[in-house]
Amino acid sequence: xxxxxxVHLKLGGIIFPNMDQCDFTGPFxxxxxxxxxxFLTLWKDKNPVRDLAGMQLLADTTFEEAPQLDVLLxxxxxxxxxxxxxxxxxSFIRSQAAGARYVFSVCTGALLCxxxxxxxxxxxxxxxxxxxxxxxxxxxxxxxxxxxxGQLISAGGVTSGIDGSLIVVSLLRGETVAQELQLYMAYxxxxxxxxxxxxxxxxHILATVTERAQAITERRMSTGRVYQDRMRMPGS
Amino acid sequence: xxxxxxVHLKLGGIIFPNMDQCDFTGPFxxxxxxxxxxFLTLWKDKNPVRDLAGMQLLADTTFEEAPQLDVLLxxxxxxxxxxxxxxxxxSFIRSQAAGARYVFSVCTGALLCxxxxxxxxxxxxxxxxxxxxxxxxxxxxxxxxxxxxGQLISAGGVTSGIDGSLIVVSLLRGETVAQELQLYMAYxxxxxxxxxxxxxxxxHILATVTERAQAITERRMSTGRVYQDRMRMPGS
Numbered sequence: 441x442x443x444x445x446x447v448h449l450k451l452g453g454i455i456f457p458n459m460d461q462c463d464f465t466g467p468f469x470x471x472x473x474x475x476x477x478x479f480l481t482l483w484k485d486k487n488p489v490r491d492l493a494g495m496q497l498l499a500d501t502t503f504e505e506a507p508q509l510d511v512l513l514x515x516x517x518x519x520x521x522x523x524x525x526x527x528x529x530x531s532f533i534r535s536q537a538a539g540a541r542y543v544f545s546v547c548t549g550a551l552l553c554x555x556x557x558x559x560x561x562x563x564x565x566x567x568x569x570x571x572x573x574x575x576x577x578x579x580x581x582x583x584x585x586x587x588x589x590g591q592l593i594s595a596g597g598v599t600s601g602i603d604g605s606l607i608v609v610s611l612l613r614g615e616t617v618a619q620e621l622q623l624y625m626a627y628x629x630x631x632x633x634x635x636x637x638x639x640x641x642x643x644h645i646l647a648t649v650t651e652r653a654q655a656i657t658e659r660r661m662s663t664g665r666v667y668q669d670r671m672r673m674p675g676s
Numbered sequence: 677x678x679x680x681x682x683v684h685l686k687l688g689g690i691i692f693p694n695m696d697q698c699d700f701t702g703p704f705x706x707x708x709x710x711x712x713x714x715f716l717t718l719w720k721d722k723n724p725v726r727d728l729a730g731m732q733l734l735a736d737t738t739f740e741e742a743p744q745l746d747v748l749l750x751x752x753x754x755x756x757x758x759x760x761x762x763x764x765x766x767s768f769i770r771s772q773a774a775g776a777r778y779v780f781s782v783c784t785g786a787l788l789c790x791x792x793x794x795x796x797x798x799x800x801x802x803x804x805x806x807x808x809x810x811x812x813x814x815x816x817x818x819x820x821x822x823x824x825x826g827q828l829i830s831a832g833g834v835t836s837g838i839d840g841s842l843i844v845v846s847l848l849r850g851e852t853v854a855q856e857l858q859l860y861m862a863y864x865x866x867x868x869x870x871x872x873x874x875x876x877x878x879x880h881i882l883a884t885v886t887e888r889a890q891a892i893t894e895r896r897m898s899t900g901r902v903y904q905d906r907m908r909m910p911g912s
Binding site: 460461462465466473481488567568596599600602616625628633635641645646 | 733803859862868871
């Protein structure tokens with residue numbers, strides 16, 4: 441059931457310091473081209489935001505200025521951890537989610553949605569290094585690349601947001617529009633190696649990347665346990 | 677033959693108004709994480725640059741400040757047409773190419789390399805709508821997703837830059853590093869539709885997207901013919 445083309449759609453996505461830019465920019469490519477729609481890049485202010493690897497992005501709209509969106513994109517990246525107790529960010533996600541058609545998390549953006557309380561009883565995915573964190577937010581983790589559970593659409597690590605964005609477009613405007621965008625984007629991927637998932641990567645590659653992520657994974661688990669404890673003790 | 681890890685690598689990429697941001701941001705994801713390297717985002721100045729769909733990016737380094745790079749990333753997008761006679765841009769590409777290990781074009785960034793005179797006798801690719809423009813710059817067009825011809829590496833439309841960037845990483849630092857980045861990026865693509873290339877897209881999808889690109893394609897052909905004519909009449 442897509443939305444009639446004469447209904448203007450408002451889409452938007454959050455950016456934040458030390459995000460993984462590709463979680464945002466990959467989906468932007470398709471989402472910002474949905475017919476009869478506008479796309480807003482959102483943050484607390486309009487100062488430059490540096491991603492984890494140093495790319496500088498600018499928001500065009502602050503949280504305060506933002507209208508109710510039809511779709512809210514929530515990217516991830518290590519910087520997500522710094523926002524897990526940031527009520528400005530979490531209440532923005534929560535209040536937008538209350539009126540949005542879809543909340544679309546990419547990578548560890550799912551954990552932000554978790555901290556905002558959106559994952560209770562929901563099937564969801566995230567970056568493969570963080571899948572074990574999801575149950576601490578009440579979610580049922582899935583290893584699918586893109587998971588749809590009602591209003592919540594979640595994509596796995598980084599580049600999975602591209603696959604997810606084409607699914608979001610198809611839900612909004614139908615498969616023809618999504619296919620047109622896929623062709624425009626020349627999205628006919630031909631990875632030069634078979635190392636894109638823990639299931640296909642050589643064991644030594646998996647060991648290295650897991651080891652490198654260990655510190656942030658432990659912080660994410662720890663933050664998740666705090667959330668879980670709080671939920672178990674209402675009023676405390 | 678990769679480069680010894682103790683050799684620091686300088687990588688950089690151009691941004692420009694009305695570029696297609698994903699041509700740049702897709703490859704950035706891998707290129708900015710090459711071990712013992714730095715990545716510079718480059719433009720004439722440090723004012724915000726808006727991509728074709730409105731995303732705002734900021735350069736951290738001007739052309740004048742830029743050191744000789746080991747790899748220069750040249751993205752495309754409609755805004756490339758406005759730079760095809762811009763000597764500031766073309767001479768920057770040309771002078772960097774003279775000392776770089778690789779020039780890596782994505783999408784219609786190949787046409788900028790063409791206007792800079794880098795494509796004579798080279799096998800190259802670009803966005804599928806612009807393949808016929810390449811011979812006007814002396815190139816031998818290829819329908820491969822990523823083409824390597826000596827120093828010049830070219831990727832096809834938009835998302836092909838992701839595949840290309842992993843190949844560039846493997847040339848610089850070896851396949852293990854590229855595979856580690858692929859796993860970090862969870863680059864195990866699962867396109868929800870089979871519409872990513874002119875060969876696989878349904879006929880009506882191909883017709884629509886081709887038609888939509890007609891005006892820019894014609895401008896690109898026209899610009900290419902001017903270049904071709906000039907090359908045929910040296911000194912004129």
